Amino acid sequence: xxQSIEKDNYSNIKTISTEILFACTLCPRECKVNRFKKTxxxxxxxxxxxxxxxxxxxEEPCITGKxxxxxxxxxxxxxxxxxxxxxxxxxxSVGKEITIEHLSTIFLSLQDKGxxxxxxxxxxxxxxxIVKALIIAKQNGLTIPIVYNTSGYEKISTLKLLxxxxxVYLPDFKYMDENLALRYSNAKDYPSIAKEAIxxxxxxxxxxxxxxxxxxxxxxxxxxxxxGHRTDSKKILRYLSETYHDTIYLSxxxxxxxxxxxxxxxxxxRKVTKREYNDVIDFAIELGITNAFIxxxxxxxxxxxxxxxxxxx
Numbered sequence: 488x489x490q491s492i493e494k495d496n497y498s499n500i501k502t503i504s505t506e507i508l509f510a511c512t513l514c515p516r517e518c519k520v521n522r523f524k525k526t527x528x529x530x531x532x533x534x535x536x537x538x539x540x541x542x543x544x545x546e547e548p549c550i551t552g553k554x555x556x557x558x559x560x561x562x563x564x565x566x567x568x569x570x571x572x573x574x575x576x577x578x579x580s581v582g583k584e585i586t587i588e589h590l591s592t593i594f595l596s597l598q599d600k601g602x603x604x605x606x607x608x609x610x611x612x613x614x615x616x617i618v619k620a621l622i623i624a625k626q627n628g629l630t631i632p633i634v635y636n637t638s639g640y641e642k643i644s645t646l647k648l649l650x651x652x653x654x655v656y657l658p659d660f661k662y663m664d665e666n667l668a669l670r671y672s673n674a675k676d677y678p679s680i681a682k683e684a685i686x687x688x689x690x691x692x693x694x695x696x697x698x699x700x701x702x703x704x705x706x707x708x709x710x711x712x713x714x715g716h717r718t719d720s721k722k723i724l725r726y727l728s729e730t731y732h733d734t735i736y737l738s739x740x741x742x743x744x745x746x747x748x749x750x751x752x753x754x755x756x757r758k759v760t761k762r763e764y765n766d767v768i769d770f771a772i773e774l775g776i777t778n779a780f781i782x783x784x785x786x787x788x789x790x791x792x793x794x795x796x797x798x799x800x
Contacts, residue, residue, distance in 0.1 A: 503622070503648070505615040508533045513645050514565035514611050515680050526579075529612040531563035536582035538562055538575075540593045540799030542602055547738050547780045549702040550604065550634060550657070557602025557631070559593060560795065561609050566638045568661070568672045569752055570713075572744055572792050577609065581795045587616050591623035593799060603701055604632040604655065611637060614645050621652050632703055639708075640677055641684040646691070656688035656706045663722040667713075671752070682726075685735075694734050695778075707736040707780075711743055712767050714755045720767045728774045737779040739771060744792070 507513060508522045518527030526532055542555030550556050560573065562582030575581045585593070594605050610617055621633065632654035639658035660681050662668040668677035688706050695705025708727060712720050720739075727737060741764040749756040768781055 503615050503618045505533070505619075507615065511612075513614055513642065515640055515642055515674070515676060516565060528567075529563040529565045530579035531582075531612055533616075535585045535587070535590060535613050535616050536562035536579075537585050537590075537593075537800050538581045538583070538795035538797060539793055540597065541793075542597070542600055543606065543793065546606065547707060549697060549700060550606065550655070550707070552603025552701050554601035554603065556604055556606040556634065557594070557597030557600070558606040558608055558636075559590075559597075559610075559799075560793070561607070561613055563612055564609050564638070565611050566640045566672050566674060566677075568638075570671065570743065570745070570749060570755060572746065573609070573795075574746070574748070576795055583797050583800045585800060587620050588623065590617070590620035591627070591629075594620065594624040594629050595627060596799070598629055598631050602631060604634045605629070606634040606636055606657075608636045609638070610635065611641060611645065614648050618648060618652055635688075639681040639684055640672075640674060641680065641687075643683060643687050646684060646687045650691050654692065654704045655702055656685075656692060657709065658685055658688060658706070659709045659711065660685065660723050660727065661711065662719060663726065664716075664719045667716065667719060671713075671755075685727075685731075689731065689734060695736055702736075705736065706734075707738055709738040709740060711740045712759050712764055713743060714745075714757050714759050714763070716755075717763055717766055721770045724767070724771050724774060724776065728771075728776050733778055735778070737771070737776060739767060739779060739781050741782045 510519045511522050516528040520527040522533040539560040543558035544555045546556050562576045563579050564577035571577045634655040635653045636657045663678050665675045669675040692704050696703045710723050741759050743759050745756050
């Protein structure tokens with residue numbers, strides 16, 4: 488279907504090659520499978536699948552805005568952390584097919600509803616198709632910022648396909664310790680990959696730009712504090728502070744939610760304590776970090792997990 492869409496309907500669009508999908512290397516896993524015939528680590532074929540497209544109110548204030556972020560949750564994931572809050576879509580069990588043309592109309596519909604931005608959640612394995620949809624949408628009046636919401640496990644070559652199309656990068660920096668990355672995300676190379684990815688993101692969009700307290704351009708790096716792993720969190724904060732100073736924003740989160748399936752990981756099968764989180768925040772203050780968002784109160788619950796009912800899809 489994707490092949491016929493390209494050939495029959497969109498020959499006038501700026502060329503964005505999807506040939507990579509015949510031997511996919513979009514993410515660091517580099518499965519090299521033909522996604523028109525089978526799936527790789529992400530679990531998804533060449534066709535785009537999504538689970539929800541709606542105004543989302545639970546992002547950082549500068550992303551949520553007044554009416555919400557126009558968030559599109561894509562099905563599949565290149566990382567698949569054992570503690571993933573979006574596991575029904577990450578593992579590919581929930582999703583509805585979306586053509587490139589329809590994806591472009593989803594973007595425009597979210598803008599019409601007053602979305603502060605278009606927020607692409609877990610989009611890595613669909614980057615060529617998303618860029619095509621963005622081109623169509625921009626030709627038809629899409630003007631709000633584009634947010635690329637990612638695990639941070641990104642190849643430079645894939646990020647370069649987004650140069651000029653993404654305004655705000657919202658990557659995670661999950662681990663500095665390779666052993667943690669291997670245990671919880673089956674990606675021992677995550678720390679080195681994330682470092683280079685964030686460097687490329689900053690190169691593309693530069694220092695954050697705000698307008699009426701809404702981010703229009705820039706990088707916000709998220710870090711979710713894991714139970715029992717304050718030391719790793721501190722290493723991440725030190726690295727980001729010393730490397731980027733005030734050229735990025737940080738979002739330090741305490742919302743870790745122990746869902747079903749963590750029985751084999753007893754060390755993280757609990758919520759982050761107030762003491763743990765406060766210790767990490769105090770360390771950020773000691774480092775002189777000022778460009779940061781923190782979470783207050785009891786946020787470690789399932790209120791951050793939307794219902795994946797195909798709304799807006």
